[in-house]
Amino acid sequence: xxxxxxxxxxxxxxxxxxxxxxxxxxxxxxxxxxxxxxxxxxxxxxxxxxxxxxxxxxxxxxxxxxxxxxxxxxxxxxxxxxxxxxxxxxxxxxxxxxxxxxxxxxxxxxxxxxxxxxxxxxxxxxxxxxxxxxxxxxxxxxxxxxxxxxxxxxxxxxxxxxxxxxxxxxxxxxxxxxxxxxxxxxxxxxxxxxxxxxxxxxxxxxxxxxxxxxxxxxxxxxxxxxxxxxxxxxxxxxxxxxxxxxx
Amino acid sequence: xxxxxxxxxxxxxxxxxxxxxxxxxxxxxxxxxxxxxxxxxxxxxxxxxxxxxxxxxxxxxxxxxx
Amino acid sequence: xxxxxxxxxxxxxxxxxxxxxxxxxxxxxxxxxxxxxxxxxxxxxxxxxxxxxxxxxxxxxxxxxxxxxxxxxxxxxxxxxxxxxxxxxxxxxxxxxxxxxxxxxxxxxxxxxxxxxxxxxxxxxxxxxxxxxxxxxxxxxxxxxxxxxxxxxxxxxxxxxxxxxxxxxxxxxxxxxxxxxxxxxxxxxxxxxxxxxxxxxxxxxxxxxxxxxxxxxxxxxxxxx
Numbered sequence: 001x002x003x004x005x006x007x008x009x010x011x012x013x014x015x016x017x018x019x020x021x022x023x024x025x026x027x028x029x030x031x032x033x034x035x036x037x038x039x040x041x042x043x044x045x046x047x048x049x050x051x052x053x054x055x056x057x058x059x060x061x062x063x064x065x066x067x068x069x070x071x072x073x074x075x076x077x078x079x080x081x082x083x084x085x086x087x088x089x090x091x092x093x094x095x096x097x098x099x100x101x102x103x104x105x106x107x108x109x110x111x112x113x114x115x116x117x118x119x120x121x122x123x124x125x126x127x128x129x130x131x132x133x134x135x136x137x138x139x140x141x142x143x144x145x146x147x148x149x150x151x152x153x154x155x156x157x158x159x160x161x162x163x164x165x166x167x168x169x170x171x172x173x174x175x176x177x178x179x180x181x182x183x184x185x186x187x188x189x190x191x192x193x194x195x196x197x198x199x200x201x202x203x204x205x206x207x208x209x210x211x212x213x214x215x216x217x218x219x220x221x222x223x224x225x226x227x228x229x230x231x232x233x234x235x236x237x238x239x240x241x242x243x244x245x246x247x
Numbered sequence: 248x249x250x251x252x253x254x255x256x257x258x259x260x261x262x263x264x265x266x267x268x269x270x271x272x273x274x275x276x277x278x279x280x281x282x283x284x285x286x287x288x289x290x291x292x293x294x295x296x297x298x299x300x301x302x303x304x305x306x307x308x309x310x311x312x313x
Numbered sequence: 314x315x316x317x318x319x320x321x322x323x324x325x326x327x328x329x330x331x332x333x334x335x336x337x338x339x340x341x342x343x344x345x346x347x348x349x350x351x352x353x354x355x356x357x358x359x360x361x362x363x364x365x366x367x368x369x370x371x372x373x374x375x376x377x378x379x380x381x382x383x384x385x386x387x388x389x390x391x392x393x394x395x396x397x398x399x400x401x402x403x404x405x406x407x408x409x410x411x412x413x414x415x416x417x418x419x420x421x422x423x424x425x426x427x428x429x430x431x432x433x434x435x436x437x438x439x440x441x442x443x444x445x446x447x448x449x450x451x452x453x454x455x456x457x458x459x460x461x462x463x464x465x466x467x468x469x470x471x472x473x474x475x476x477x478x479x480x481x482x483x484x485x486x487x488x489x490x491x492x493x494x495x496x497x498x499x500x501x502x503x504x505x506x507x508x509x510x511x512x513x514x515x516x517x518x519x520x521x522x523x524x525x526x527x528x529x530x531x532x533x534x535x536x537x538x
Binding site for chain 3: 172
């Protein structure tokens with residue numbers, strides 16, 4: 001198991017694996033998102049309280065969930081990189097970061113577009129919104145730190161430390177913000193009471209969840225391939241790979 | 248099918264603007280991400296080929312020079 | 314044991330001497346805090362009740378910002394004149410060196426601020442209870458600022474354009490401290506017990522104290538390449 005796992009420390013192996021995985025993830029993700037979204041938009045029944053605005057849930061919940069999972073994935077990659085000194089792990093880390101940041105942005109934006117008709121305001125300093133915003137800052141910090149380094153190996157290590165500092169902080173931030181919120185705001189906005197969600201509403205959500213997960217994985221993998229090529233650009237195996245494709 | 252007509256579908260029970268705004272921005276952000284990633288791939292491929300071609304030209308020029 | 318003591322002692326003595334030779338740099342963050350605190354009544358109006366309500370937050374935010382300004386000093390000069398490299402090469406335990414340097418930074422940049430706090434509290438019309446709570450939260454919280462800041466500085470010290478990135482990296486991780494500190498002071502203003510908030514801040518302090526020196530010494534090694 002370990003031997004099998006550790007072979008992907010080599011960029012060449014990792015590149016091949018990425019190619020295979022991308023083919024498995026990419027089209028299914030698009031298909032699932034298409035099915036889930038159309039189902040959610042057209043066929044799922046209306047919410048008795050929120051009418052049709054609740055359909056935003058079909059992109060809001062998946063993106064919010066994935067924004068956090070992607071951060072954890074990024075931190076795990078950083079840990080692997082720091083502990084076993086894999087260069088490919090840093091490449092994975094920096095490939096995931098922008099994808100996670102986009103997911104966080106989507107979660108924030110769709111939340112705002114949902115909040116406006118429901119709560120009457122685009123933005124409130126609600127605990128979840130605030131922690132999500134801070135999550136976006138953490139992502140941007142990692143990306144900015146990595147891109148500030150000319151030596152990308154060094155940048156990967158530095159950004160990795162920052163990602164780990166962030167992941168230790170996420171629970172602290174989350175609870176502090178939640179606590180702060182209950183202290184300062186009182187119970188102004190109670191989460192709308194959720195009746196157990198009807199199955200015909202739930203299915204499209206689950207499909208979209210899986211679709212988004214595969215999408216995040218696929219795009220991260222694509223970006224990781226780019227990263228491997230960028231870092232190994234002068235190696236012979238890259239050259240032979242790309243110039244053979246030409247013939 | 249929850250909607251009687253296309254216009255009812257677009258209206259989303261009065262929430263049309265917000266629903267379509269959310270879905271539109273999501274779609275836009277995802278497309279941008281994918282496009283940026285594939286442009287990056289293309290750019291890298293081009294760079295590799297250009298470097299190769301330049302080296303070939305340099306070799307050829309060196310040969311002629313001799 | 315005695316050798317690690319002598320390392321801490323030596324590093325601290327050296328850093329303190331260096332800091333006190335640059336008195337201007339020492340005083341700037343303090344002046345900055347004073348300026349920020351002066352700006353707020355001008356910006357939001359001089360109403361004493363309003364100032365009392367937002368005062369603790371202002372002082373804490375000013376402390377964070379001034380801390381960010383002086384943070385770079387912690388490793389920048391040592392990095393550029395090669396002292397960090399010498400320490401790494403000499404095989405000194407960098408965890409101890411980092412801990413000593415962090416403590417020194419806290420002594421030099423935050424302790425004067427804590428001493429200045431009663432004056433700022435008067436400016437912002439804080440009650441005596443609030444002032445005491447503010448000083449206690451600063452006493453527990455600012456070492457955490459120094460330690461987390463040290464990680465950020467150690468990561469960015471080799472960069473030419475490190476300054477702005479530093480705030481982007483550090484401000485998000487400072488947020489819990491700000492929340493608990495201001496909430497403790499708010500409880501104090503209502504004469505409620507604020508020990509729970511202090512306990513959480515103390516827990517954060519201990520956790521950071523355990524992890525930060527290790528992270529800093531590793532980050533310094535990374536930056537040195």
